[in-house]
Amino acid sequence: MPEMDGYDFTRWLRRETEPPIRYTPVILLTGHAAQSKVQKGRDCGASFVVTKPLTPNVLLQRILWLGADERNLVECDTYVGPDRRVRSLGPPVGTPGRRNGDLSEHVGAATEANMDQSSIDMMMKPMKVAL
Incomplete structure (x- = not known):
C-alpha cells in the first residue's frame, strides 16, 4: 500500500473511524512469521494474523472463525481491538475470574x-490443494 502499511491501516480503522466501521474484523496477511510481526499485528488491533504461505482452506477457516467469534471489542487509551483472550479458560479452581463466564482451568x-506424534505432524505438514 503506497501511503501506509497494513499495521497503520488497522490502527487507523480501529482508532479513527466511527462505530460500526471500527468493529470490522481484520485479517492481516504477512510474509514474515517473526514473533515480533505477529505481536505487532495483534497489538494494532487485528482479529487474526496469518503468515504466508497459506492455503485457501486456512483463510476460509479464519473467516468462518471470525463469523462465529464472540469476543468483545476492547477500547482503551492504548488499544482498540478484539479481546486478546481467545480461550475461555480462567483462573485456578477456587479463585475468582476477571470476566463473567470464565471457566476453571481444571480440564478433567x-x-x-x-x-x-505422527498424526500431529501430519496436521502441521503443508499439503498441496487441488482446485
Whole structure:
C-alpha cells in the first residue's frame, strides 16, 4: 500500500473511524512469521494474523472463525481491538475470574486417547490443494 502499511491501516480503522466501521474484523496477511510481526499485528488491533504461505482452506477457516467469534471489542487509551483472550479458560479452581463466564482451568479426565506424534505432524505438514 503506497501511503501506509497494513499495521497503520488497522490502527487507523480501529482508532479513527466511527462505530460500526471500527468493529470490522481484520485479517492481516504477512510474509514474515517473526514473533515480533505477529505481536505487532495483534497489538494494532487485528482479529487474526496469518503468515504466508497459506492455503485457501486456512483463510476460509479464519473467516468462518471470525463469523462465529464472540469476543468483545476492547477500547482503551492504548488499544482498540478484539479481546486478546481467545480461550475461555480462567483462573485456578477456587479463585475468582476477571470476566463473567470464565471457566476453571481444571480440564478433567480425557474422554479419548491422545493423538500420536505422527498424526500431529501430519496436521502441521503443508499439503498441496487441488482446485
